[in-house]
Amino acid sequence: MKLKSPSAPLLQSGELKRNSRLCKRGAEGGLALAVFLTLSLIPEAQADESVWHSSWDGTLYGYIDNMKVRGDSLPNPGNLIARLAQNSSTAETRFNLKAESSNLSLTMRPVLLTRESQNIFGRGRTNEGYLSQWQLGLHASEDSSLAAGREILNWGPGQFRSPSSPFYFDNGRSNPMLEISGMDDVKFSWTPDLQRTVTLARITGSGHIPQDIWSNSWLLKADRRSDDWSGGLILEQTPGQGAFLGTHGQLTASDAVLIYAEASSSTRANALLSVPGPPLPFGITPRSARRTEVLAGAAYTFQNGQSLNAELMYYGHGFTREEEGAYFSRAALNPAFAGQALAYAPPLLGRDYLHLVWQSNLMDTGGYWRIMLTHGYTDSGNELSGYGEIALSGHVTAFVLGVVPAGNARQEFSAIYTRALTAGLKVALP
Secondary structure (H helix, E strand, O other), rough: OOOOOOOEEEEOOOOHHHOOOOOOOOOHHHHHHHHHHHHHHHOOOOHHHHHHEEEEEEEEOOOOOEEEEEOOOOHHHHHOOOOOOOOEEEEEEEEEEHHHHHHOOEEEEEEEEEEEEEEEOOEEEEEEEEEEEEEEEEEEOOEEEEEEEEEEEOOOOOOOOOOOOOOOOOOOOOOOOOOOOOOOEEEEEEEEOEEEEEEEEEEEEEOOOOOOOOEEEEEEEEEEOOOOOEEEEEEHHHHHHHHEEEEEEEOOOOEEEEEEEEEEEEOOOOOEEEEEEEEOOOOOOOOOEEEEEEEEEEEEEOOOOOEEEEEEEEEOOOOOHHHHHHHHHOOOOOHHHHHHHHHHHOOOOOOEEEEEEEOOOOOOOOOOEEEEEEOOOOOOOOEEEEEEEEEEOOOEEEEEEEEEOOOOOOOOOOOOOOEEEEEEEEEEEE
């Protein structure tokens, strides 16, 4: 369930009273940056394998967000529960740093952000610096490697959602502006040839995001690829939850047609139960029943380079039509129920979805656009969104992202807000 605009942050109670906030993990960014600078300044040794090479680039973003919050929202009445930012202005810089030798590599993605936010409750400012990603890798042999750091463990070809990923169900592909933060892990990879890869990873945390639901998890992933198809199998175990079993694959049927699918079987932590019946509080279970998620899609590329994706998705952890109706009816009873509805709602409220993506030629250098339409069969809700960018010069690009839900307060896409807009500039560095 979407609870916020494409870029505007969720303003928790009390955040508007803070004049400035520095991310508690900011120190790790300074330490990693010091390591990078140290490695990049190491003088060249006589042996070639000891020579370090470094490089960097980055992007400076400046953008504004505007959201029209629904006043009659049932899980967020009068914006009293979520306190979403209705207007905000953001300056953000995302760096890519790299230092490597013949068998060692260090990559980092520091993010520096300052944001002014406003809603009917007041104004607030956020200053944040963190490492979105970083990794120290060792090429132990020709077919094996070790790595430790913060990594985006995202895969699968799905555009709407990614059922095959236990960590990134929302893979961010519907929002090109989104900065996904990595998971902290230690990883071993074995690649005996160009067709096969096996990865074993120990997940130690959820990155800079203040949650630890993934701590002490294990991930085993096997991939196979050929000239016209690829696929993967995923096994993940989180303490206190059932094993996550996932798979993804894609087939190039012709020069113009790509067919793909993702699926998984899993349980959910802190799952919200919405059983039709008496107006009692929601039930919340620490471990839900095992459910299945499946996404099947196809992409067609036209002769002009534009492409059209069509995807169907079944989400077993979502609600049936009756359960979704009970969800909104119970949330309307009092603020305590609304808070439960907002905090513990599943990532998607419904069960069945259609998602369409029409986008321009990815090779066009002057600009890019994509239009997305999502239909929820459970409650007949719709959401239309679009993203576009155009190069103003060799380094400066203007962009805009808009989301318009179509529906009422008892439909998933339109339950929180009625429109959201993000517009700004990005400047390539150096």
